[in-house]
Amino acid sequence: MNKSTAASFPWAGTHPWDVDILVIGGGPAGLAAVTRLRWMKSCSPTPLSVVLVNSGPIGGLARLGNSILTGPALAFPAGELVRRLEQDLETYPAPVLDQKVVEIRKTKDLFTTTMEDGSVITSVSVILTCGMLDLRNIHQFWQKGVTATFGNRANIRAILKRELTAHRNPVILGGPHLLQLLQTIQNLNLDTRLLIQGSGHHNQGNTIYGELVRIEPSGQGLTLHLGSGAPPLETDRLILEFNSLELHRSPLPLGLDMDGIGYLAPNATPGLYHGGDCGGPPFSAVVALGEGAKAGLEAYRYTHQFKYNRPAPLFAYYGDDSVTDENIDQDDFHLHPDLIPARLLDRCPSARVQELWDVLDGATSIKDLESKGVGDNVQIHDQILTLLEKRAITFCPQRDRI
Ligand SMILES: Cc1cc2nc3c(=O)[nH]c(=O)nc-3n(C[C@H](O)[C@H](O)[C@H](O)COP(=O)(O)OP(=O)(O)OC[C@H]3O[C@@H](n4cnc5c(N)ncnc54)[C@H](O)[C@@H]3O)c2cc1C
Known part of the structure; x- marks a missing residue:
């Protein structure tokens, strides 16, 4: 997979904006959007430039577990769905920035997106596909010190019991709802620390409010590095508690409207599209793929109109009412000498x-x-x-x- 920096975009600095469409988040939703943008159905639709910014692994959460899309006939073992999606990205590559987006603003007609390292990218459209969690490098330790709760209530209890009794100083990463399980957790292992994912940092006993930004191996265990200058945590087990993470998203980039539980609120900003888990439940790979593809097509239409001042010819996705007796023999793409x-x-x-x-x-x-x-x-x-x-x-x- 090609990785780029903002400075290495072939078009950077020579145009009124850096990239036509910026996709934020490289899980199933983001990969569907990028692929859809790079692979339009026929050659006629002019390619628009697209860049993917992703703070976690390519494939996002779908890297961790199986992806059963509609049922047994469309089920992919762990990593397989991502491998398929990556194939198209290899054939129709787009620059991938290994960065976290911290702020998105729209000024006049263009979006200005700021990364964690302070660099900025301007674009005509933005597609938000940043999931429910900033994954960072969690996947590198998946099943090697990092595990998760999943399934129903009984499963959650069984997994917590198994993990908390078998480890000396475990950490559970979750949302605020995790505090509803405090008694159960303390009964199983009094030394368990709860890491409630969010911005800033403060402690209340064994409950730490902060943001996990990187994991490193340390002896037999892990060092969890937190943002906002918080001291790192040493642990022999990190448990992701997905139920509580689903119930409250950790902070989205600044400049976006959120609903009551931290997910992206429905928005009417022209040029801003979204898909997948960042828009709230249901959290599912098949929904993410569908919404990501839709966001890609919508962003294409919007950006094409903005850039060339005429509608995108997307017959078979939207219909094209510009097809007439007079122009049926012509190409869709007319090369303007000023381009x-x-x-x-x-x-x-x-x-x-x-x-x-x-x-x-x-x-x-x-x-x-x-x-x-x-x-x-x-x-x-x-x-x-x-x-x-x-x-x-x-x-x-x-x-x-x-
Ligand atoms: C163990 C497990 C099993 C699952 N099984 C199934 C299943 O069988 N069937 C099913 O349909 N679904 C399943 N799911 C759910 C499915 O994987 C998710 O719903 C899907 O991955 C969501 O896709 P997404 O693209 O919206 O987000 P994600 O996959 O979460 O990807 C989002 C990406 O955006 C990055 N990101 C976050 N914030 C930022 C930022 N500010 N800047 C830049 N990048 C950012 C993240 O690090 C991540 O890489 C499962 C999930 C897990 C964990």
């Missing part, structure tokens, strides 16, 4: 179009390319169509036209 072609992938996908690829700089319009002698109008048009078919370029209008 500025910018690279989307790192490598030119075809030796035949290398010459054009070499001069694409994200600042030179098609008209300028022609005057530089890259080829005549027809040659440039054909080569650009080849690059479009390979999803290798995107376009921006000229900066002074925004």
Whole structure:
């Protein structure tokens, strides 16, 4: 999987905005959105640039357990669903930033998204697919010091009993509802510490309010690093208590409206879309895939209209009422000479179009390319169509036209 930094985007700094569509969160919802954006049904829809920002593993929570989508006929063992989704991301890559988003603001027409390291990305659309939890590197210790409660009430009790009696200084990570189990937990192991996931940091006895930001191995156990300068916790077992995590989401990035239990509230901000667990229950991979794909298509339509000032031709997803007797023979994509072609992938996908690829700089319009002698109008048009078919370029209008 390719990992990038904001500075390595091929289009960074040369356009009125850094990327057309920013997807936040790389679980099933985010991967469905990115794939849908990079792989439109035919070559006609112009590729839009997309970047994925993800603080956890590619695949999110679906990396940890089985993913039964609708029933036994559509069931994937742990990691298999993610492996399938990753295949498409390998074929139609998008830059992936290993970062946490801390703030999203919309000023005038553009979104400004701030990362934990202070870097900023501007975009036309944002798709939020950041799940119920910032996973960080939890997956690296899954079943190697980290486990979870799942299933029904009886399962939760059985797992807590098994884990808390077998370990010396366990930590349970959960939401505020975990305090409803305090008596049960203390009866099983008085030394258990509860880590209530949230921003800031304070302690109340064995209950710690803070944010888990990284896990490291330490001797036979784990060191849990917390945010806000809180001292690390040493533990021989970390238990994720999913019931309480589901009942209250840890803080979303600043600038977003939340519902009463911390999930993303329905919003009417043009250009902001979401899918999957971050929108609240039901928490399910199949819902996340569907909502992520829908968010991808919606963001495509919105951004296409914004960028090119005409509707996206998405026949078979939305219908296209611009198809008429007069234009039925024409391509959907009309190459406007003022468009500025910018690279989307790192490598030119075809030796035949290398010459054009070499001069694409994200600042030179098609008209300028022609005057530089890259080829005549027809040659440039054909080569650009080849690059479009390979999803290798995107376009921006000229900066002074925004
Ligand atoms: C053990 C287990 C078994 C499961 N079994 C099933 C099943 O059989 N069937 C089923 O349908 N579902 C199942 N689920 C649920 C399913 O996995 C989730 O509903 C699904 O993964 C949600 O997808 P998502 O993309 O919305 O979020 P996630 O998979 O949670 O991915 C979100 C990603 O966003 C990242 N992120 C969070 N905040 C930020 C931020 N601020 N900036 C950047 N990145 C951020 C996270 O670190 C994570 O990588 C199971 C879950 C678990 C844990």
